[in-house]
Amino acid sequence: MNERRHPMSDADRKWMRRNGITFPHNWKEMPPRSGSTGYILDILLYELFGITDLDFSHFDGLQILDIGAGSHLNRAQAQPTFARTCAGNGARVVVTDILPQSEPDARLFDGVVTGDLITPVLQGRFAQLPEFAGRTFDIIHSSGLINFIPDPMFSNTLDALGIKEDSFARLLTEQAGSMLVKNGVMYLGGYLYRKIDNELKLTKSFD
Numbered sequence: 001m002n003e004r005r006h007p008m009s010d011a012d013r014k015w016m017r018r019n020g021i022t023f024p025h026n027w028k029e030m031p032p033r034s035g036s037t038g039y040i041l042d043i044l045l046y047e048l049f050g051i052t053d054l055d056f057s058h059f060d061g062l063q064i065l066d067i068g069a070g071s072h073l074n075r076a077q078a079q080p081t082f083a084r085t086c087a088g089n090g091a092r093v094v095v096t097d098i099l100p101q102s103e104p105d106a107r108l109f110d111g112v113v114t115g116d117l118i119t120p121v122l123q124g125r126f127a128q129l130p131e132f133a134g135r136t137f138d139i140i141h142s143s144g145l146i147n148f149i150p151d152p153m154f155s156n157t158l159d160a161l162g163i164k165e166d167s168f169a170r171l172l173t174e175q176a177g178s179m180l181v182k183n184g185v186m187y188l189g190g191y192l193y194r195k196i197d198n199e200l201k202l203t204k205s206f207d
Contacts, residue, residue, distance in 0.1 A: 009107075011104075012104040012107060012108070015102075015104045016104060019072070021084065023084065023085065023088025023089065024038075024056065024085060024088075025055065025056050025057060025089065026054045026055055026056055027039070027041070027042055027054045028054070030085075031081070036143070037081045037082050037085065037143075040082065040141065040143060040187055041056060041059075041082070041085065041086075042054055043187065043192065043204075043206075044139055044141070044185055044187060045058055045059075047185045047192060047194065047203065047204075048138070048139065048183075048185050056085060056086075056089040057089055057090070059085075059086045059089045059090060059091040060089060060090030060091065061090055061091070061092070062086070062090075062091045062092070062138040062139060063091070063092050063094075063135070063136065063137045063138050063139075063181075064083075064086050064091045064092070064093045064094070064137060064138065064139045064140070064141065065093075065094050065095075065096075065132075065137045065139070065140045065141070065176070065179065066080070066082055066083040066086075066093060066094070066095045066096070066141050066142070067096050067117070067140065067141070067142035067145055067172070067176065067188075068096065068097060068098075068117070068142050068145025068146075068151065068154070069082065069083045069095035069096060069097050070083075070097060071097050071099035071100065071101055071102070071105075072101065072102040072105055073099050073100065073101075073102065078151075080095060080097070080101065080105060082141055082143070083095045083105075083109060084105070084108065086139075087108050087109055087110075088108070091139075092110040093108075093109050093110055093111075094109065094110055094111035094112070094113065094131065094132075094135070094137075095109050095111070095112055095113070096112075096113040096114075096117055097113075097114065098114070098115060098116060098117070098153075099114070100112070100114045101114070111131055111135075112131075113129060113131045113132075117145075118154075118157055118158065118161070118163075118168070121168065121171050121172050121175060122161075122163070122168070122171065124171070124175065125175075126171075126172065126175040126176065127175045127176065127178045127179050132179060135179065136179055136180065136181045136184075137179050137180060137181065137184060138180075138181055138184050138185070139184065139185050139186070139187075140176050140177070140179065140180060140184070140185075140186040140187075140188070141186070141187050141188075142172075142176075142187070142188050142189060143187065143189060143190075145189070146165065146168070146169050146172070146188060146189030169188065169189060172188065173186070173188055173191075173193065173200070174200070176188070177193060177195065177200040180193075180195040180200070181195065182195055182198070183195060183196070186200070190205065190206045191204070191205050191206070192204040192205070192206070
């Protein structure tokens with residue numbers, strides 16, 4: 001397994017265990033109420049490698065961006081389960097969320113972008129954020145921000161700005177997709193895309 005920039009310390013491992021955080025290696029090991037995350041992970045593995053063995057170790061070494069990843073500080077809502085699972089299986093994961101990450105999570109991830117994402121997307125500069133400088137990704141994922149049941153805070157903010165969610169999703173898809181490597185895969189709110197011949201192609205819809 002590739003060495004991470006921030007290897008997990010014993011203290012961080014204890015913190016994870018104390019908070020019931022595990023690093024499943026396949027769908028069957030996913031914690032309760034995270035079945036949809038396991039399903040998405042399997043979709044990505046199949047799309048990227050054509051494999052159906054449900055083994056998350058295939059994420060080892062991949063560069064992954066998780067948009068609207070969630071945060072341990074948001075206990076009542078989304079946890080960064082997708083990002084943790086990928087990072088725990090050797091991927092180098094960059095996460096974005098409006099809330100900061102816990103210190104152990106921040107050390108687990110390869111990069112953290114905290115704050116409002118709506119403004120840079122509307123201004124067309126999401127892919128130019130300093131944290132993304134020189135980076136490309138094998139996988140880009142977002143299911144906590146734009147989804148069949150969208151994040152309420154996110155939806156309310158867009159409504160206040162008079163922006164339709166599908167319009168925002170198109171902007172985010174285009175800008176995030178520019179950071180995909182050749183043949184990279186992006187799952188964005190129920191839509192699966194692949195970078196083919198330097199163009200982003202919709203390959204599947206799960207709506």
